[in-house]
Amino acid sequence: MRRLPYALSFAGAALVACTFNDPLPDDFGVCEVEATQVEPTPGLTYYADIQPILAERCGSCHADGGIAPFAFDTYAKLFPLRDLIADVTADRSMPPWPPGDCCGEYMHDRSLAAGELAAILGWVADGAPEGDAADAHSEEPPASGLSRVDLELTMPSAYTPTESDGDEVRCFLLDWPEAERRYITGLQVRPGSPELVHHAIVYAVPPLKGALYEALDDADDAVGWSCPGGLAEGSDSVVGGWVPGSQGYDFPEGLGSVVEPDSKVILSVHYNFAPALGAEDQTSIELRLDSTVERQLSGLAVYNPAWLLGKTMKIPAGEADVTFAYGYDPSPYIGDTALIHNVSLHMHEHGSAGSLAIERADGSVECLLDIADWDYDWQGDYYLAQPVRIERGDRLKVECHFDNSAENQPLGAAPEDLAWGDDEEMCIATVLVTRA
Ligand code: HEC
Numbered sequence: 001m002r003r004l005p006y007a008l009s010f011a012g013a014a015l016v017a018c019t020f021n022d023p024l025p026d027d028f029g030v031c032e033v034e035a036t037q038v039e040p041t042p043g044l045t046y047y048a049d050i051q052p053i054l055a056e057r058c059g060s061c062h063a064d065g066g067i068a069p070f071a072f073d074t075y076a077k078l079f080p081l082r083d084l085i086a087d088v089t090a091d092r093s094m095p096p097w098p099p100g101d102c103c104g105e106y107m108h109d110r111s112l113a114a115g116e117l118a119a120i121l122g123w124v125a126d127g128a129p130e131g132d133a134a135d136a137h138s139e140e141p142p143a144s145g146l147s148r149v150d151l152e153l154t155m156p157s158a159y160t161p162t163e164s165d166g167d168e169v170r171c172f173l174l175d176w177p178e179a180e181r182r183y184i185t186g187l188q189v190r191p192g193s194p195e196l197v198h199h200a201i202v203y204a205v206p207p208l209k210g211a212l213y214e215a216l217d218d219a220d221d222a223v224g225w226s227c228p229g230g231l232a233e234g235s236d237s238v239v240g241g242w243v244p245g246s247q248g249y250d251f252p253e254g255l256g257s258v259v260e261p262d263s264k265v266i267l268s269v270h271y272n273f274a275p276a277l278g279a280e281d282q283t284s285i286e287l288r289l290d291s292t293v294e295r296q297l298s299g300l301a302v303y304n305p306a307w308l309l310g311k312t313m314k315i316p317a318g319e320a321d322v323t324f325a326y327g328y329d330p331s332p333y334i335g336d337t338a339l340i341h342n343v344s345l346h347m348h349e350h351g352s353a354g355s356l357a358i359e360r361a362d363g364s365v366e367c368l369l370d371i372a373d374w375d376y377d378w379q380g381d382y383y384l385a386q387p388v389r390i391e392r393g394d395r396l397k398v399e400c401h402f403d404n405s406a407e408n409q410p411l412g413a414a415p416e417d418l419a420w421g422d423d424e425e426m427c428i429a430t431v432l433v434t435r436a
Contacts, residue, residue, distance in 0.1 A: 022325060086124040095245065102370070151287045153267075201240075207262040231268060297432045322402045346429075355370045
């Protein structure tokens with residue numbers, strides 16, 4: 001079933017406009033326990049202790065041909081980098097993991113556990129000893145996080161990103177071959193050229209909407225079409241996303257996104273190809289499918305329709321912190337009680353921070369996602385470790401901060417007034433829910 005969250009929420013907003021647009025409280029996303037203090041562990045060696053941690057936590061990106069600028073998969077390569085590695089792990093800038101610690105717990109969390117950080121810091125403090133190569137662990141990391149692959153869909157042909165500034169977001173339309181109703185229960189994106197593909201989002205659009213996207217596809221001579229704003233009007237058909245370094249995974253047990261026969265799948269790929277100008281890419285998606293699921297995931301977008309339709313999201317040139325917030329009660333679309341499983345945020349390059357919260361009917365506020373230092377290159381979607389219940393009367397609220405000062409312009413261009421638009425800015429949260 002199609003849901004159009006804006007239609008009704010728009011009417012609702014007209015009734016109680018001011019409270020719906022209030023920003024989140026000042027202490028939102030702040031907690032008392034600051035970053036965990038770790039005590040460096042002494043007496044460790046590279047082969048016995050450090051190599052397995054770095055292979056698991058860093059190796060998916062810091063590999064030859066990976067998204068990170070260099071590999072450190074041997075002792076000889078690692079040793080000269082040891083102090084830098086201690087610095088970036090201690091300040092938590094590596095591995096990249098945008099969600100704040102004071103909000104929620106997520107599955108597939110890439111950040112280092114306290115014990116792993118203690119091991120790295122202790123080993124570097126000890127002078128980074130090599131140890132005995134006989135202690136080396138030989139297990140290869142698993143090839144895919146999916147328990148099985150039932151269907152593989154590939155871009156119809158290879159594409160060479162061309163936009164001159166080295167950054168491009170392109171959508172590709174893929175045919176859905178299944179003749180019966182199926183549920184996607186796991187997703188893995190396999191970049192054709194890992195050094196080009198910075199992130200990808202997969203949508204399943206129902207048969208009725210396919211023609212719209214076929215027209216966009218046909219209107220462009222090359223395969224696919226340019227879609228820098230993602231698929232804003234279709235953000236409720238999101239199936240999942242991928243950022244470099246993530247393995248792809250089965251969805252939580254019993255959950256799946258329905259795909260009817262004759263649907264289309266849209267793969268939106270963010271290319272960041274400055275390092276490999278002229279290279280081509282043909283990315284594919286691996287899917288785990290089931291014929292039945294216990295509960296069906298559906299997407300819901302959280303944004304103010306007036307930002308889009310009325311162009312009211314005005315971000316003046318030169319302003320360093322412009323904030324927009326909007327909340328609505330989604331029960332007309334998801335029922336009186338629903339469970340939230342997955343959360344994500346979408347802004348473009350001027351976004352500086354963003355949050356998604358539930359404002360309970362009793363006035364309390366619960367954090368679902370808080371990204372204090374928004375980085376367009378690292379937008380992902382996050383499965384909550386524990387699903388969160390939302391009831392009639394509760395509101396989902398998105399808040400976005402934009403920095404449109406001269407210091408925060410892509411490519412150092414002069415600031416311009418911005419509003420909602422593919423080439424301007426957006427502020428959308430997307431949640432995947434099941435009806436309880
Ligand atoms: C998800 C991909 C990914 C993972 C996982 C990852 N890195 Fe990185 N790393 C990058 C990228 C990309 C860069 C280049 C700079 C940037 O884009 O932030 C980088 C840069 C670095 C740098 C250079 C930073 C500087 O200031 O010059 C170091 C050191 C580093 N990573 C160490 C690590 C360590 C140690 C781990 C594991 C504990 C790790 N990284 C895990 C993607 C990753």
